[in-house]
Structure formats: structure tokens, C-alpha cells
């Protein structure tokens with residue numbers, strides 16, 4: 083039987099084959115992306131890709147890219163990316179998604195919107211008809227987290243602070259906190275995104291709507307499905 087890791091690896095391998103020489107590439111975060119980075123490294127060792135730039139969204143991915151011989155750039159040093167390859171926590175029938183299971187969605191969204199094309203690599207367990215069964219991560223400034231938490235509670239969004247292994251509030255790369263919202267299903271994702279975008283103290287949320295161009299889905303029967311927006 084194919085394990086979930088094998089499925090992630092298959093999607094990652096196919097994505098690595100889709101990278102074109104000379105591209106400015108964005109690379110996301112997570113276990114699926116970790117397979118992608120190793121596959122890209124293998125390909126680059128066989129035939130150098132001479133990538134114009136590589137920008138990534140976490141220290142973990144950065145370290146792994148460097149171990150594979152790539153030089154990593156900051157988003158601030160690049161005008162625009164050609165392609166960004168990332169994982170996702172959920173993908174719905176309209177190719178909208180939830181990201182941020184790894185608390186990296188703020189940088190992930192900044193990289194994604196500055197990329198001409200976005201490709202997600204997922205195994206079939208990430209598919210859903212409607213978003214909601216995976217908690218929606220919201221990165222908030224600590225200064226007004228208490229008030230925003232109360233606001234989310236009043237709005238029926240069932241907030242919970244994300245905790246680290248020590249049981250303390252998890253701190254993001256930018257020194258903020260994550261509040262996970264629990265609404266299943268999300269009735270109107272665009273409406274919720276607009277509400278969160280307009281909430282002072284919300285740094286970024288994990289709703290990635292109308293953003294991805296292509297999703298590669300690894301199925302348990304060994305096929306890789308390609309869905310385009």
C-alpha cells in the first residue's frame with residue numbers, strides 16, 4: 083500500500099520536473115515541500131538549473147535548500163518570482179485552500195502573491211468539497227490579541243490560541259501569535275477573508291482564495307491528478 087509520505091513524494095517529484103532552468107522560484111514549507119526540495123536538489127546536481135533566484139518561507143526550508151547546494155535569496159531582493167511551489171492543508175473544489183498548519187502562512191502568502199504562477203503539491207487527504215474541517219490559522223499581533231480573540235468568540239468563530247510543545251502560546255517567525263478558528267464548513271470563505279483582512283491586529287490569515295493556478299494531487303491508486311484553475 084502506498085503511504086501518505088510516498089504520495090507526497092510522488093507529487094513532489096512531478097513538481098520538481100516542472101521547474102524550468104533560469105526561473106526565479108518560490109519554495110514553501112512543510113513535509114511535502116521537504117520532498118520537493120530534495121527532488122529539486124537531485125535534478126540540479128544532474129543538470130544545473132541555474133535558477134535566477136530562490137526565495138523560501140521558513141528557516142527549515144532555507145536550511146534544506148542550502149544543504150542541497152542552492153543559494154537562497156530574500157523576497158526583498160527579488161522583483162518577481164516566476165513560480166512558487168508549496169503544500170496546502172486543505173484544497174476545495176474551487177481550488178481555494180487553507181494554509182498555515184506550519185504557522186508560516188504570512189510569508190507564504192507574501193511569496194505567493196508576488197509569483198506569476200502558484201503550484202500546490204498535495205496528497206489526496208488534503209481534498210475537501212468545502213473548507214472548514216481544518217482549523218483556519220490567523221496570525222495576530224500580541225498587542226491586541228485579547229480583544230481580537232473576544233471578537234472572534236462573539237462572532238462564533240470558536241477561536242483557540244495555538245500552543246507550542248511547552249504549552250505556551252506559539253510565537254511565529256515575526257513574533258506574533260496564532261489564533262486558530264473552528265468553523266466547519268466555512269459558509270462564505272470570501273466574506274470571512276474580507277472580515278479578517280479588515281480586522282486591525284490581524285497580520286495574515288490562512289485562507290488562500292483565487293490564488294493557486296495548478297494543484298498536483300497524488301492519489302492512493304498511484305495516479306497524479308493535475309487540476310488547473
Ligand SMILES: O=C(CO)[C@H](O)[C@H](O)COP(=O)(O)O
Nearest residue numbers: 112113114169182183184186
Ligand atoms: O501551509 C503550510 C505551512 O504553513 C504547509 O504547506 C501545509 O501545512 C502543508 O504541510 P504538509 O505538506 O506537511 O502537509
